[in-house]
Amino acid sequence: MREPSHHPILHLPQAAALAEHAQQARQWRLTDLFRQDASRAARFTLEAAGLCLDFSKNHVTEQTVALLTEFAQARGVETLRDGMFRGERINLSEQRAALHTALRLPPDARLVVDGEELVGEIQRGLRRMESFAEQVRHGQWKGYTGREITDVVNIGIGGSDLGPAMTCAAMRHYSHPRLRFHFLSNVDGHATVATLAALDPATTLFIISSKSFTTQETMLNAHAARRWFLAYGKEKDLAAHFVAVSTNTPAVTAFGIAPDNMFPFRDWVGGRFSIWSSIGLSLLVAIV
Numbered sequence: 001m002r003e004p005s006h007h008p009i010l011h012l013p014q015a016a017a018l019a020e021h022a023q024q025a026r027q028w029r030l031t032d033l034f035r036q037d038a039s040r041a042a043r044f045t046l047e048a049a050g051l052c053l054d055f056s057k058n059h060v061t062e063q064t065v066a067l068l069t070e071f072a073q074a075r076g077v078e079t080l081r082d083g084m085f086r087g088e089r090i091n092l093s094e095q096r097a098a099l100h101t102a103l104r105l106p107p108d109a110r111l112v113v114d115g116e117e118l119v120g121e122i123q124r125g126l127r128r129m130e131s132f133a134e135q136v137r138h139g140q141w142k143g144y145t146g147r148e149i150t151d152v153v154n155i156g157i158g159g160s161d162l163g164p165a166m167t168c169a170a171m172r173h174y175s176h177p178r179l180r181f182h183f184l185s186n187v188d189g190h191a192t193v194a195t196l197a198a199l200d201p202a203t204t205l206f207i208i209s210s211k212s213f214t215t216q217e218t219m220l221n222a223h224a225a226r227r228w229f230l231a232y233g234k235e236k237d238l239a240a241h242f243v244a245v246s247t248n249t250p251a252v253t254a255f256g257i258a259p260d261n262m263f264p265f266r267d268w269v270g271g272r273f274s275i276w277s278s279i280g281l282s283l284l285v286a287i288v
Helices: 013-025 030-036 062-074 077-086 100-104 119-137 162-170 189-197 216-230 235-240 249-255 271-276 278-286
Strands: 045-048 051-054 151-155 180-184 204-209 242-245
Touching: 013 062, 062 077, 100 119, 100 271, 119 278, 151 216, 151 278, 162 180, 162 271, 162 278, 180 189, 180 278, 189 216, 204 216, 204 278, 216 235, 216 242, 242 249, 242 278, 271 278
Parallel strands: 151 180, 151 204, 204 242
Antiparallel strands: 045 051
């Protein structure tokens, strides 16, 4: 392994300028920065899409932003950004595109990658998700006894868990008042038992999130939930209480989930960005 000082990035003149600037920044005091610049809070605050980002309370100045921009340009970040939006294979380790950006395109947009138009497929998937979420929220999706769903359990791990779980917690004040949401990723049996103990199988809906439907941790918890449910309901009742976010139709069907209750997503959706895909199904159900 190379020593950090031998990394080629550090030999760029832009990196040297940043390093020198960082040494200076260590001596700064925030109180002094605000005293020297009365408009600091306004100039270092950004707003977009209803979100506010205030970075004025960090050790940054306009020179810091300029130096960081120059460093990013020297590393070709803008070129990679543009390539990402075009669907180029910027994920070099897997030779894949990183097209989570396409999941947020408006319906009238057009994106052709390798001769395939993607926006139409994405929009059809989003409409299916929306229809399902509306059925659950409005009490139209019934459990095997005919009662409304009251609890939704997302079973996944990594990107199939963290994004929806954290966003659901952050936006809990916007969540549907009748529904409760649970996120199960821990393979410790005590966590599974504790989650299931508070639920009624007749009013619980499980979302099994695994692209391959073979992820060991996810499937361990999924089968535990399946056994728990079958202690009350029958095999034919699984369809009303289990849906899958996956691409493995045979495995999903073998589990007892109807293909119509499967929500797929593409391999160009990276785990850390997967909340924008069908992995975000639990969040879509939650947020009114």
